């Protein structure tokens with residue numbers, strides 16, 4: 247998380263506008279030279295590369311089409327009423343349509359979840375989880391340990407979308423299948439069963455484990471389709487491509503977002519073209535304890551002893567004995583964030599304004615966010631047991647104290663919110679894909 251910030255001012259791609267950049271001189275030269283290229287229309291994505299041979303391509307296309315059907319198939323749940331798309335709504339960039347902090351699932355759709363449902367756009371490029379990430383080309387310095395990064399879900403407990411798909415299919419409070427065999431039996435009765443046989447062989451449904459893995463593979467392939475999951479059609483993308491201008495307020499918001507002395511958001515939510523001209527993902531996928539307030543809307547929180555500690559558990563098991571991971575959650579991409587109706591891992595905020603203002607006044611005016619006890623004291627970080635509160639992040643903009651001025655003014659916050667709205671896909675109609683209509 248290197249502090250390299252620059253201001254775009256009014257001309258996109260004008261690299262003479264670089265304001266301040268904590269890179270060594272040699273790297274800056276490389277940065278400027280590389281970034282001066284026009285950003286690639288087709289950003290390099292993990293599934294990119296040389297066009298595969300025709301039969302392999304046809305097979306991949308068939309698997310992707312199968313995955314799309316599975317993603318929207320409600321019969322694949324114990325309730326018969328819940329598909330992946332029930333929570334990951336197509337019309338909302340695969341985030342929930344409602345404003346509930348957590349969604350309910352299960353055979354009778356009455357079992358509540360414990361975490362906010364993330365949107366699924368741009369998550370395909372998340373790196374695998376690693377405890378020590380050394381950032382490479384993008385910052386020009388490989389020697390800095392950026393700490394834990396990557397993986398899927400809020401705690402990074404699985405690496406691939408195919409492993410991730412098994413979680414909701416089998417979770418008692420989500421699609422609630424009792425076993426892999428139950429999922430496979432439902433798929434065997436689905437309209438796409440014949441396609442599965444065609445792709446994976448006639449005996450596929452008699453081999454439970456292989457069939458279950460095929461369902462995961464197909465869901466993964468679908469979630470990797472750039473047209474639907476990584477379209478890069480936001481106003482900000484059009485701006486970076488030199489196809490549109492941002493308004494004065496949007497530019498002010500971008501400036502405050504990038505300014506290390508104000509938002510410093512860029513530190514974790516990357517907003518710049520990479521040195522080789524890749525469009526930014528608005529996350530470094532790093533793990534941070536932001537310390538958002540406890541959310542009473544989550545039924546599990548009625549138990550005062552229940553805590554969602556993120557990377558150290560309870561969902562994630564492998565880091566359970568590593569107290570330094572308690573309270574840490576993965577930074578999500580801010581692309582399409584403006585359409586979300588609940589923010590952060592526990593969905594505690596329901597407006598983008600609050601989600602941004604929290605960064606400004608968490609430490610200067612904590613009484614705005616946390617409960618005040620009978621003794622009149624603010625119970626700061628009330629969703630993290632005291633023993634883990636040393637993990638809380640205090641980097642800018644979290645470097646202020648009670649009584650000091652917040653790092654961001656009310657105007658900065660309003661401007662950042664307006665800028666974040668430029669990250670919603672669908673602005674650049676010329677680039678809208680042919681495919682993306684709801685099945």
Ligand code: HEC
Pocket residue numbers: 317328329330331332333334349350351359361362363364365366369397398399400401407410411414415419420421465561
């Ligand atoms: C009941 C609501 C619900 C359903 C149904 C559901 N999900 Fe999710 N999804 C969630 C929640 C909640 C999370 C966050 C889980 C966590 O952090 O532990 C999530 C996380 C994810 C992630 C990780 C995203 C990231 O940012 O790393 C992916 C991918 C995903 N879901 C895909 C799917 C697929 C595929 C299906 C269908 C097989 C599905 N989901 C069904 C609620 C749901």
Ligand code: HEC
Pocket residue numbers: 503508509510511512513514515532533534535536537538575576577578579580583586588589590591592601602605639641642643662
């Ligand atoms: C030190 C790293 C870091 C910095 C700096 C940072 N963020 Fe975040 N951001 C995170 C992490 C980690 C999360 C998820 C935390 C959680 O859910 O507990 C997050 C979550 C968010 C969310 C909620 C997204 C969602 O899908 O629910 C928004 C909005 C957001 N950040 C905006 C900003 C803005 C605006 C700034 C600058 C004022 C900023 N962030 C600065 C790491 C950071």
